[in-house]
Every structure is written in structure tokens, then in C-alpha cells.
Amino acid sequence: MHTLFEEFDDYATRHSADEPALLKELDRETHRRTTQPRMLSGHFQGRILSMLSKLVNPKAILEIGTFTGYAALCLAEGLAEGGTLDTIDVNEELYDLQRTFFDKSPWGEQITQHLGSALDIIPALGKKFDLVFIDADKENYPNYWEMIVPLMNKGGVILSDNVLWSGKVLQEVKANDKSTRILVEYNKMVKEDPRVETVLLPIRDGLTVSRVK
Known part of the structure; x- marks a missing residue:
């Protein structure tokens, strides 16, 4: 069913910055080579992520997922000159595809891929971060949060994706739906965390922006 919200989303996309050619190509490859292309951030959310990163101008970015x-x-x-981006995932089948497109971009040498559990990898990086994007397994969102906040530089920004979870956070949570239950708890935890100030944006599947005090 086509909804008014979808019309607003289409309008917002048309009146936002154009999608870069490299990302259009990656979008096509994602639809061709993966079974869940809807996991892609996509044009509109991608331009939002780009804008937020440019506003922060981070020296160190961490992406989980x-x-x-x-x-x-x-x-x-939005990386500052000489900045770095560490990105973590568990799916080694997509590693080469990621690398191909990273190396086609101007930031290939600044992007480092990591395979494995983020909870194991993050402490080993030995870094503090200016910008973090959490977009991985929902059941570990609270664990990622508690690990990341102490590693943020003052004024740093944490972005949490999929926090509306297809609207399930507004519905009665089923007994066997662990992901939704944890996201409901996570959204409350983040909002009430005195270390940050937070706003939840109803963009696509929900994007929370939290600034470290």
C-alpha cells in the first residue's frame, strides 16, 4: 500500500543532494549480489549520514555493521584530513565487494575493514572516536552502547540505526521477539543516559542521534 509518508519520503529524496555515481553503482551491485538489499542505507539516509559526518568533521569514525x-x-x-574509518562486520562473503568500492573512492586508504565480533575488536583498536554508526545485530545494541560511550571524544556523535524497527517498537512486543524488546529498552536507555543528549529522527527505519556531553 502506498502511503502519504512514502510520498513525503520520495519528495524529500528528490529535494536532497543527488546520490553520487559510485554509490548508485554500489546500490545496483547490492541488489544484484545480496538477498537483503533493503539493509542498504540508500540515497536519502545516505545523504543524511554524509551531512552529519561533514558537520562533525571527524578524525576517527567507527562503524559497527x-x-x-x-x-x-x-x-x-566528512572525514577530516588524515582521518580514519574502522568498519566491522561478521560476514566475510561481502569483504571483497566492500573493498572494491572502498578502493574506487577517494578514501580507500583511510578505511580499514575488520572481520569478527565488534565486542572483541573495538577494545583492541585502542582508539577514541568522534563519530560512531551502530547498524548491526540489534540484540547487542546495549552492549555496543556501553562499550562505545567511554571511547567517545567530547562532542562526539553516536548514530543508532533501525531504532523504529518497522514500527514494532510501537506495538505490543511478542514473547519470542527478543530484538524488538531489546530495541524498546535501548531507546529508553539512550534517552535517559545523562552522558549524552539525544534526538530520535523518524527517518526510514529510525535514526537516533546522540551527542556526547
Whole structure:
């Protein structure tokens, strides 16, 4: 069913910055080579990620959940000169596709891929971050949050994706729906965390922006 919200979304996309050619190509490859292309950030959200990154102008970005690398490339657009982006995923089958498009971009040498558990990899990086994008397994969102906040530089920004979870956060949570239950708890936890100030944006599947005090 086509809704008025979808019409607003289409209008917003048409009146936002154009999608870069490299990202259009990656979008096509994602639809061709993966079974869940809807996981892609896409044109409109991608331009939002790019804009937020440019406003922060981060020296160090962390992404949890790479998928095919679309969001990473959007975030990289705002990197400060000499800045770095570390992106973590568990799916080694997409590693080469990610690398191909990273290397086609101006930021290939600044982007480092990591395979494995983010909870194991993040402490080993030995870094503090200016911008973090959480877009991985929902059941670990609270664990990622508690690990990341102490690693943020003052004024740093944490972005949490899929926080509306297809509207399930507004419905009665089914007993066996662990992901929705944890996201409901996560949204409350983030909003009430005194270390940050937070706004939840109803963009696509929900994007929370949290600024570290």
C-alpha cells in the first residue's frame, strides 16, 4: 500500500543532494549480489549520514555493521584530513565487494575493514572516536552502547540505526521477539543516559542521534 509518508519520503529524496555515481553503482551491485538489499542505507539516509559526518568533521569514525559498505562511504565523505574509518562486520562473503568500492573512492586508504565480533575488536583498536554508526545485530545494541560511550571524544556523535524497527517498537512486543524488546529498552536507555543528549529522527527505519556531553 502506498502511503502519504512514502510520498513525503520520495519528495524529500528528490529535494536532497543527488546520490553520487559510485554509490548508485554500489546500490545496483547490492541488489544484484545480496538477498537483503533493503539493509542498504540508500540515497536519502545516505545523504543524511554524509551531512552529519561533514558537520562533525571527524578524525576517527567507527562503524559497527558494514554490509556492502554504502554507509561507510557516506560517512567517509566528512572525514577530516588524515582521518580514519574502522568498519566491522561478521560476514566475510561481502569483504571483497566492500573493498572494491572502498578502493574506487577517494578514501580507500583511510578505511580499514575488520572481520569478527565488534565486542572483541573495538577494545583492541585502542582508539577514541568522534563519530560512531551502530547498524548491526540489534540484540547487542546495549552492549555496543556501553562499550562505545567511554571511547567517545567530547562532542562526539553516536548514530543508532533501525531504532523504529518497522514500527514494532510501537506495538505490543511478542514473547519470542527478543530484538524488538531489546530495541524498546535501548531507546529508553539512550534517552535517559545523562552522558549524552539525544534526538530520535523518524527517518526510514529510525535514526537516533546522540551527542556526547
